[in-house]
Amino acid sequence: MFKTRLLGVPYSREFRWDKCYKGKDYRGKDSEAKVYGVKVMTELEKTKMPSQRSLGDTAGDAEGSVLGRAESSIRTSINTSEELMGLVLRIERTSIHDGQGLRTVIFLKGCPLRCQWCSTPESQRHEPERGYVTDRCNGCGTCVNICQQGALAIAKQEGKVIINSSKCRVCFVCAEKCPQNAIKKYGRLMSATETVREISKDEIFFFYSGGGVTISGGEPLAQSEFVSEILRRCRGQGIHTAMESSLYAPFESVLKVLPWLNVLYVDLKHMNEELHKQWAGRDNSLILANLRNVDDSDTPLDIIVRIPLISGVNDSDANLMAAAEFCQSLRKLQEIELLPYHRLGLETYRNLQRDYPLKDLLPPVGERILERAGFLARQNPKVPVRVGGELVN
Numbered sequence: 001m002f003k004t005r006l007l008g009v010p011y012s013r014e015f016r017w018d019k020c021y022k023g024k025d026y027r028g029k030d031s032e033a034k035v036y037g038v039k040v041m042t043e044l045e046k047t048k049m050p051s052q053r054s055l056g057d058t059a060g061d062a063e064g065s066v067l068g069r070a071e072s073s074i075r076t077s078i079n080t081s082e083e084l085m086g087l088v089l090r091i092e093r094t095s096i097h098d099g100q101g102l103r104t105v106i107f108l109k110g111c112p113l114r115c116q117w118c119s120t121p122e123s124q125r126h127e128p129e130r131g132y133v134t135d136r137c138n139g140c141g142t143c144v145n146i147c148q149q150g151a152l153a154i155a156k157q158e159g160k161v162i163i164n165s166s167k168c169r170v171c172f173v174c175a176e177k178c179p180q181n182a183i184k185k186y187g188r189l190m191s192a193t194e195t196v197r198e199i200s201k202d203e204i205f206f207f208y209s210g211g212g213v214t215i216s217g218g219e220p221l222a223q224s225e226f227v228s229e230i231l232r233r234c235r236g237q238g239i240h241t242a243m244e245s246s247l248y249a250p251f252e253s254v255l256k257v258l259p260w261l262n263v264l265y266v267d268l269k270h271m272n273e274e275l276h277k278q279w280a281g282r283d284n285s286l287i288l289a290n291l292r293n294v295d296d297s298d299t300p301l302d303i304i305v306r307i308p309l310i311s312g313v314n315d316s317d318a319n320l321m322a323a324a325e326f327c328q329s330l331r332k333l334q335e336i337e338l339l340p341y342h343r344l345g346l347e348t349y350r351n352l353q354r355d356y357p358l359k360d361l362l363p364p365v366g367e368r369i370l371e372r373a374g375f376l377a378r379q380n381p382k383v384p385v386r387v388g389g390e391l392v393n
């Protein structure tokens with residue numbers, strides 16, 4: 001059968017029910033799946049919808065108010081609608097890299113960090129952006145004629161469009177009309193209802209593969225109310241939920257999404273506070289505190305820590321030992337995953353006409369990746385370490 005060939009897992013209605021509502025609590029003790037499911041449904045009924053809360057309900061502390069700015073700017077710009085809206089970068093279906101089974105991944109736009117190795121620069125800014133793929137342009141001139149700002153022209157020699165960014169008002173009219181899809185629009189507003197409808201289209205795949213929805217970014221917690229609403233509705237439909245986050249957000253934002261999460265993926269980019277700031281733009285104190293608080297919370301969910309492996313940045317013995325030591329104390333931790341650096345974002349930097357800080361850095365070779373994964377696994381043999389989808393220990 002399809003599911004058996006693809007994933008090699010058996011299933012039944014009981015099995016799926018169990019998966020949806022996690023038939024174990026965070027301490028790993030088995031519990032009555034159905035009883036737990038009933039408990040969750042009771043919580044669902046009792047909990048007030050985030051969209052019903054005051055829209056001025058932002059983080060209180062100084063750090064929070066800085067972090068809350070992006071989220072509130074999205075809220076205020078879209079608050080003419082009664083629907084909760086979010087800025088979505090793209091939706092990817094049937095992913096096998098972002099959680100168990102086949103996943104529908106909702107990539108949101110906007111992130112407070114600026115990791116120098118970021119492979120999705122189009123996800124960083126908290127607003128829609130224009131990109132331009134030079135190779136696709138055939139110089140037809142449609143966009144030049146349509147642009148009201150006179151921001152476009154055809155370069156005589158190359159026969160391709162050149163964009164005067166100082167004149168461009170980022171209206172995206174050219175992107176809509178370009179027959180070659182050479183001008184791209186990164187990011188669009190979607191309502192929670194529309195987003196959940198898109199997710200629901202893949203329910204059959206979730207059912208057969210044990211998959212579900214994964215919210216990724218950018219930083220999902222920069223739009224925590226939107227994410228909370230999507231996850232709440234998905235859980236109500238019995239869809240398994242996961243989120244990939246840096247946890248760089250006020251804990252109030254984390255608390256909004258926590259009740260609706262089955263699995264939380266957290267990046268530990270660097271354990272040294274100063275070096276984290278140097279390479280990611282912000283220090284790691286808030287991230288580590290949030291991760292500790294999530295682990296201490298009563299919310300039953302699994303934590304998977306991800307470490308991007310960047311040569312000369314965070315692949316030292318000292319950093320991996322510090323990461324392993326921190327992880328050792330996390331009760332909800334299921335495994336650590338190493339994500340070797342790659343250069344797949346290079347073209348997107350070009351499309352955005354943005355400089356890529358690590359353009360000369362080469363990805364680590366296979367032997368080095370396995371050696372580092374083995375080293376990490378030896379620090380705490382009880383915690384599974386995974387790299388490239390394979391368990392190391």
Ligand code: SF4
Nearest residue numbers: 137138140141143178
């Ligand atoms: S409409 Fe598209 S293909 Fe035509 S000139 Fe403009 S960017 Fe190039």
Ligand code: SF4
Nearest residue numbers: 147168169171172174
């Ligand atoms: S986004 Fe709008 S203003 Fe900018 S180049 Fe295209 S049509 Fe002109």
